[in-house]
Amino acid sequence: MENPEEEILDPGVYYEQLQEMYIEEADLNLSTDFEARTTLVKLNRLQSDVSKLKRDVSKDMRTIRTVYLDESVIDKPKLLGLFGRGKDLSTAERRKKLEKEREKNLTPYKEVIDLIDDYIIQIEDLKKYIEDEVLETYSRIPKVVKKISKADLNKES
Known part of the structure; x- marks a missing residue:
C-alpha cells in the first residue's frame, strides 16, 4: 500500500456503479x-456483482481506517485532501479530531453499503418469490384431471 490516494475511489463512483446494476421491471420476464x-x-x-461491489467499498473503508491509525496524519498538510495545517493539539484533542475526521470521511461509504445491503435483500426476496411461487406454479399438475373408471373404459369398447 504505497499510495492510499490512488487506491480509494470516491463513494459517488460506487453509487453510480450500483445505479447501473439496478434491474428494470421489463427485464423480469416470468411468463x-x-x-x-x-x-x-x-x-x-446480479447478486454476485453487487456483493463484489460491497467488498470493494469495504476495502476502501478499511484503507481509510488504516490511514487514520497514524496520528501524524493531522500534521501532514492535505493528505487525501482532508486536513489543513492546524495548531498544536494535545493527545486527546488529536485523537478526537482523528475520530471525527475518520467518521466524516467514512459516512458516504457507509451510506453506499446500506444501499447495497437493501438491494441484496430485494434481490433475495425476488429470488425467493420466483422459486416459491412462480416455479412452483409451473411445476404443479393441473387440477382439472378427468378420472376414468373401469366402467367408462368398458363403455368405449
Whole structure:
C-alpha cells in the first residue's frame, strides 16, 4: 500500500456503479418456466456483482481506517485532501479530531453499503418469490384431471 490516494475511489463512483446494476421491471420476464429460470440466473449473477461491489467499498473503508491509525496524519498538510495545517493539539484533542475526521470521511461509504445491503435483500426476496411461487406454479399438475373408471373404459369398447 504505497499510495492510499490512488487506491480509494470516491463513494459517488460506487453509487453510480450500483445505479447501473439496478434491474428494470421489463427485464423480469416470468411468463414461462424457462423465462423464470433465466431471470433467476440473472438475479444470481446480479447478486454476485453487487456483493463484489460491497467488498470493494469495504476495502476502501478499511484503507481509510488504516490511514487514520497514524496520528501524524493531522500534521501532514492535505493528505487525501482532508486536513489543513492546524495548531498544536494535545493527545486527546488529536485523537478526537482523528475520530471525527475518520467518521466524516467514512459516512458516504457507509451510506453506499446500506444501499447495497437493501438491494441484496430485494434481490433475495425476488429470488425467493420466483422459486416459491412462480416455479412452483409451473411445476404443479393441473387440477382439472378427468378420472376414468373401469366402467367408462368398458363403455368405449
